[in-house]
Amino acid sequence: MAEKILIVDDDVDSLKLIGLMLQRQGYEILAANNGQQALSKARSDRPNLIILDVMMPDMDGYEVCRRLRQDANTQAIPIIMFTAKTMVDDKVAGFEAGADDYLTKPTHPAELASRIKAILARSASQRQPETDRALTIGFLGAKGGAGTTTLAMNVAAAMSQNEPTILIDFRPGQGTLGMALGFERSTGMANLLSRPTSEITVRVIENEIVTHSSGVRLLLSSARPKETLLNISPDGASAVIHHLRTISRSVLLDLGAGLNRLTAHLIQELDQLILAVEPNRISLSMAREILGEIEQLGMSQARINIVLINRAQSSLQIPWQEAEQILGHEMTAIISPAPELAFQAAEAGFPIILYQPNSIVANQFSKLAEELSARIRSVAGGELHS
Ligand SMILES: Nc1ncnc2c1ncn2[C@@H]1O[C@H](COP(=O)(O)OP(=O)(O)OP(=O)(O)O)[C@@H](O)[C@H]1O
Ligand SMILES: [Mg+2]
Numbered sequence: 001m002a003e004k005i006l007i008v009d010d011d012v013d014s015l016k017l018i019g020l021m022l023q024r025q026g027y028e029i030l031a032a033n034n035g036q037q038a039l040s041k042a043r044s045d046r047p048n049l050i051i052l053d054v055m056m057p058d059m060d061g062y063e064v065c066r067r068l069r070q071d072a073n074t075q076a077i078p079i080i081m082f083t084a085k086t087m088v089d090d091k092v093a094g095f096e097a098g099a100d101d102y103l104t105k106p107t108h109p110a111e112l113a114s115r116i117k118a119i120l121a122r123s124a125s126q127r128q129p130e131t132d133r134a135l136t137i138g139f140l141g142a143k144g145g146a147g148t149t150t151l152a153m154n155v156a157a158a159m160s161q162n163e164p165t166i167l168i169d170f171r172p173g174q175g176t177l178g179m180a181l182g183f184e185r186s187t188g189m190a191n192l193l194s195r196p197t198s199e200i201t202v203r204v205i206e207n208e209i210v211t212h213s214s215g216v217r218l219l220l221s222s223a224r225p226k227e228t229l230l231n232i233s234p235d236g237a238s239a240v241i242h243h244l245r246t247i248s249r250s251v252l253l254d255l256g257a258g259l260n261r262l263t264a265h266l267i268q269e270l271d272q273l274i275l276a277v278e279p280n281r282i283s284l285s286m287a288r289e290i291l292g293e294i295e296q297l298g299m300s301q302a303r304i305n306i307v308l309i310n311r312a313q314s315s316l317q318i319p320w321q322e323a324e325q326i327l328g329h330e331m332t333a334i335i336s337p338a339p340e341l342a343f344q345a346a347e348a349g350f351p352i353i354l355y356q357p358n359s360i361v362a363n364q365f366s367k368l369a370e371e372l373s374a375r376i377r378s379v380a381g382g383e384l385h386s
Contacts, residue, residue, distance in 0.1 A: 002028040006047035008038040010056040035059025042074045044211040054083035062097040069098035078123045134245035138270040141257035142287035147309040148276040152254040157351035158369035160216045163249040168219040171256040173228025175221025182349025186220035190227045200239040234265040274305045279317040305332035313337045333368040
């Protein structure tokens with residue numbers, strides 16, 4: 001696979017010149033002509049290396065460098081600062097901002113090429129081996145409409161503030177995640193799952209990932225009924241997850257409601273399962289059935305989390321203590337009703353935790369995300385993927 005290099009320069013001629021030269025050497029080239037564009041391309045395209053000009057209007061290279069280093073999604077990408085400045089102080093400023101190397105213009109093409117080669121080789125040897133190390137968390141509704149997608153999307157948004165996170169909408173034909181986040185194109189999963197398993201590679205998957213402006217990365221399904229008819233091979237679905245584990249720290253799956261052939265298969269891939277339940281008789285008894293079934297599939301109690309979602313305020317609802325008794329399982333979290341906020345956030349195309357970060361539900365989602373990360377990390381190495 002060709003390595004991707006992002007070149008950032010406000011001078012179009014110099015972009016073209018360096019770009020063409022590196023393209024000839026077999027690299028895939030991405031270009032940005034200002035700082036903002038550089039940050040968003042770095043996030044969405046994950047280049048293997050960034051060549052960064054220092055003197056740019058609006059945001060200079062130092063600032064771009066600092067921001068890349070602060071963002072969990074981009075902090076490990078090697079950066080070569082490239083500039084007309086030759087003063088020692090400028091180099092120091094570049095290294096302080098987080099650059100890995102520094103080159104002054106004009107540079108001999110051979111020198112640039114050899115520095116790039118050296119840095120790429122160094123970063124490849126430091127990179128984790130391509131095994132799937134990421135954590136996989138599935139979100140399953142006890143019943144349709146329980147708030148599963150809302151829960152998955154908010155937990156994903158909270159997690160992606162700390163580490164690379166990908167959320168997959170595993171519901172071809174009934175995908176609503178893309179719509180809830182304002183995406184028009186949402187056929188990524190269908191494109192992948194209609195391929196033979198051998199063709200599902202990291203490269204192919206990366207082409208189908210979309211990035212929300214909040215930084216959450218997504219693999220979407222559409223709500224076109226046609227997608228429901230796709231003949232999905234469980235192996236193909238597993239391949240998508242395995243590959244994603246090599247490029248992300250957390251892989252979250254919106255599995256929709258109830259068990260079916262595909263979700264029963266996917267459950268075996270999970271480190272943790274979140275079962276979304278509403279505090280009413282029907283939802284609770286469906287949850288009980290699902291719990292029994294999941295345990296038969298070999299998932300231990302320790303990996304099952306129940307989240308009680310109160311979508312409506314009602315004194316007739318079953319109190320959480322009673323829900324725990326009915327299910328024979330503790331609640332990991334309880335989400336408060338927030339009908340207006342949920343509606344407004346969906347209209348705006350944003351997860352609640354970003355739309356109104358100080359709200360009660362936003363705190364509940366964030367706390368759940370933290371707890372899941374902590375819990376999973378604490379058993380890492382032990383029960384993971386066993
Ligand atoms: N805590 C909450 N309070 C009030 N309304 C909520 C809450 N969480 C989600 N909702 C709303 O409930 C509705 C259903 O939510 P969502 O689409 O997340 O459910 P779902 O279980 O994924 O549904 P489906 O079975 O269709 O996939 C949405 O209108 C959503 O905005
Ligand atoms: Mg849903």
